[in-house]
Amino acid sequence: MNSKDLFLQKSIELITQLTSNYWLINGTLLGIVRDNNQIKWDNEIDVGVLADEICREDVIKLFTSNNYKLIGSIDSSDYINFSKGEFILDINLFRPSDQYYKSIWELEDFSIKERIINKIILYVNSLFSKNIKNLEAKRKAYLGYSIPKLFLFPLIEVTYKNYKVQLPNNSEKVLEHIYGQNWQIPNKNYNWIIDGENNAT
Numbered sequence: 001m002n003s004k005d006l007f008l009q010k011s012i013e014l015i016t017q018l019t020s021n022y023w024l025i026n027g028t029l030l031g032i033v034r035d036n037n038q039i040k041w042d043n044e045i046d047v048g049v050l051a052d053e054i055c056r057e058d059v060i061k062l063f064t065s066n067n068y069k070l071i072g073s074i075d076s077s078d079y080i081n082f083s084k085g086e087f088i089l090d091i092n093l094f095r096p097s098d099q100y101y102k103s104i105w106e107l108e109d110f111s112i113k114e115r116i117i118n119k120i121i122l123y124v125n126s127l128f129s130k131n132i133k134n135l136e137a138k139r140k141a142y143l144g145y146s147i148p149k150l151f152l153f154p155l156i157e158v159t160y161k162n163y164k165v166q167l168p169n170n171s172e173k174v175l176e177h178i179y180g181q182n183w184q185i186p187n188k189n190y191n192w193i194i195d196g197e198n199n200a201t
Contacts, residue, residue, distance in 0.1 A: 001162075003085070003086075004038050004043075005038065007084065007089075008028070008038070008045050009161075010066075011047065011089050015047060015091070017062060018049075018054050018058060018059060018062065019049055019050070019053045019054050022047055022166055023048050023049075024048075025046045025047065025048040025168075026090075026092075028046040030179065030183065033167070033175060034175075044088045045090065046090050047090070048092045048147070049093060050094055050095075051078060051093035051095045054093070056075075056080060059091065060073060067084060068084045069084065071083050078094070078095065079091065079103065079105055092144075092145065094145075099148060099150070101149060102145065104144035145178070147174055147177065148174075148177060151169060151173045151177065153168075156169055
């Protein structure tokens with residue numbers, strides 16, 4: 001196995017210490033279902049869990065004790081992000097909402113003026129070797145993912161690179177919900193905020 005597959009294996013081993021209900025999602029699910037491999041240009045591992053089945057503090061404690069570096073976790077967002085070496089682990093916390101499970105993230109909502117100023121700061125920093133700090137957005141936006149409940153449970157277990165991983169019950173329908181009907185066509189320029197078919201608020 002390559003280093004990214006080993007990272008996935010170790011991450012799954014840790015997650016299963018906290019909950020049996022996890023599943024691969026987003027780019028990780030896409031690569032394994034479409035290519036029977038992880039996407040070469042994507043350095044992230046995407047995992048979904050049910051928010052009410054885990055404790056955020058327990059997740060952070062377990063992963064940091066195994067040399068994962070916490071890079072993102074705020075109570076107003078349904079995610080916990082870690083890095084280890086060159087890879088990133090995104091744990092998405094899903095909550096039931098009508099016919100869906102949703103994972104909502106708090107994002108910075110930059111105004112046009114703030115974007116222009118930050119571009120100027122970036123230019124000045126590169127030109128004069130300065131380290132001027134970017135402006136922070138005054139507003140927040142809330143955006144995330146949705147998965148139809150019908151396509152998620154019961155989870156199924158499959159073998160990937162000689163170890164077990166869990167996928168949604170109907171992975172192809174989940175991928176179509178996320179990426180659209182052309183999900184089988186690789187797209188290096190995919191941006192989930194702009195291109196996501198399953199964006200939720």
